Amino acid sequence: MKLDVTRRSREAMRAYLAEALDGCYEGEPTISPIEGGRAAAERQLSNFDVRRYASRNHVTRGHVSRMSPYIRHGVMTLREVRDAVFARFGRVGESIYKFVFELAWHQFWQEVYAGLGDEIYADIEDYKFPPPVWQETLPDDVARAETGLVCMDEALRELYATGYLHNHARMWFAAYLIHHRRVHWSVGERLFFAHLLDGNPPPNALSWQWVASTFSSKPYYFNRQNIEKYTDGTWCRQCTAACPFDQTYDALAGQLFGNA
Incomplete structure (x- = not known):
């Protein structure tokens, strides 16, 4: 055809x-609803109001740029995005600082990759807790987005359907897969890389290692209150499963990491 x-x-x-x-x-x-090409990138950037960036951590109504697919594929450079924001909104302000700081993270990941190469696909540091015997394959219920946990299943369905997932939801899913399901971070890294339109080796692999604690000072984890706060409780109200996240952070830390 x-x-x-x-x-x-x-x-x-x-x-x-x-x-x-x-x-x-x-x-x-x-x-995917995400359109490719330079014209689409310019439209997306023109629709981004950095003054609303303080809401970025909210999954369902946070204002984020969604420029990462265009940056990933070289449609726009980090410098172009930064300069366009400066030209429209100036260089001063907390939201501007936070957004440029996020752009700097993109550059940081690339610098780490330049130094380590394919070593980013192996544990860079020791775990900051006693590691379990890791599963090396993706559980079937996770792969099918049928865990029964609405927050995890809806996140994965969005990833499959659109090639995009809000950064906060990415962290929740990664923490669930690694710490609750005991799946090695590299399995999740490959899953995300296969589906994300902004899938980029260094930020993807190193972010998974950050959650796992092999590229950070401690493991990342979350509780139900955190999900409810940043989704307005949308997913939790739909969920009938026994919630493994409905505990205090101290209780979760003891359950997941022992006395580490």
Whole structure:
């Protein structure tokens, strides 16, 4: 099948890719709502109001740039994004500082990768807790987004459907997979890299290591209160499962990490 370049609808693209990639996927073929190309990147950047960036940690209504896929694939550079924000909003202000700080993290990951190369795919440091015997494969219920935990399943379904996942939800899922399910971080790293449109080796691998504590001073974990706060309780109200996160941080630390 040859793509009719005069028909630029996303439905035409979906049908073309569905046929071209037949046998390479399961289920109903979908196409991400994220549009590619320079024009789409410029539109996305023009819609970003850095003054609202203080809400960035909220999963369901936080204002984030969503520029990472365009930066990842070289459609725009970090410098271009930074300079565009400076030109519109100036250089002073807490939200501007926080956003530029996040751009700096992108550069930091690349510098680490330049120094370590493929060593980012192995534990960089020792764990900061007694590590369990890790599972080396993704559990079937997790892969199918059928754990029964709405927060985890909905996050993974969004990842599968769109190629995007809010950073806070990425951290929750990573902490769940590593610390609650005892799955080695590299398994989750490969899962995210396979589906994220902004999947980039250094920030992806090193962020998973940060959650695991092999590239940080302590493991990252969360409780139900944290999920409720940053989702307005949307997922929790839908969930009927016994919640493994409904504990204090001290209780969770004892359960997950012992006396470490």
